[in-house]
């Protein structure tokens with residue numbers, strides 16, 4: 025895979041993916057908004073793994089930030105073999121009466137950035153006859169839990185379509201659908217996850233390892249952990265009215281009302 029570019033690489037799933045990619049001897053381009061935190065991560069990864077690490081501070085929710093990342097992906101002299109579209113967040117609000125700017129930003133970060141960066145990366149990969157795109161979706165993609173679920177459903181179907189279009193080119197596209205993972209995600213959304221049952225959580229190391237194994241095998245959809253694979257099977261075959269009533273906006277609404 026050569027060099028991997030990871031968005032949202034300073035925390036949680038993106039940070040763990042960066043460490044595992046560095047351990048597998050990939051050079052890295054790390055993207056996030058917090059430049060000081062990016063520098064810290066880069067210094068640690070360089071020292072521990074001895075790989076090249078570039079930092080690219082950028083807000084992928086902003087057109088200028090996305091353009092900077094897209095320019096880096098198109099650079100012919102420093103090819104990127106793996107693009108990881110991981111940056112994301114939960115709007116942490118119900119849609120009705122919520123802040124529209126937050127909803128728009130969620131679409132920019134989790135949909136538009138995935139679209140534009142995949143569009144920037146794929147042509148050069150196809151010309152080289154190798155490469156991979158890993159888009160971080162979510163188990164929410166199989167539910168109806170608010171606009172976050174809608175955005176992650178888009179990521180899942182977009183990636184399936186991209187994988188089909190890329191078939192036979194040597195380039196692959198993979199959607200990662202994690203369940204609950206302990207990262208900064210829930211705190212940033214103002215959600216109190218402390219009382220959620222232990223059985224629901226997946227280790228971030230396992231999520232990243234299964235994601236990268238899936239990319240190496242050219243898998244189109246990766247759902248880390250057997251119990252979430254079983255849940256996805258049920259959700260994919262369950263009647264949608266049942267899914268909406270069990271895992272719809274009312275469920276996310278209850279979580280939001282339990283905020284700290």
Ligand SMILES: NC(=O)c1ccc[n+]([C@@H]2O[C@H](COP(=O)([O-])OP(=O)(O)OC[C@H]3O[C@@H](n4cnc5c(N)ncnc54)[C@H](OP(=O)(O)O)[C@@H]3O)[C@@H](O)[C@H]2O)c1
Pocket residue numbers: 031032033034035036037038055056057058061082083084085086110111112113114133160161162163201202203204205206207208209210212
């Ligand atoms: N944790 C879960 O339970 C879970 C489950 C399923 C799917 N996911 C998905 O997994 C992905 C990673 O989430 P996580 O749990 O690892 O969350 P996290 O710990 O909050 O990390 C989010 C990362 O994204 C970066 N980021 C956020 N907004 C950005 C922006 N506008 N531009 C550039 N970078 C941005 C953050 O850095 P800066 O703040 O410095 O920009 C940080 O590095 C997301 O797409 C999320 O939807 C998470």
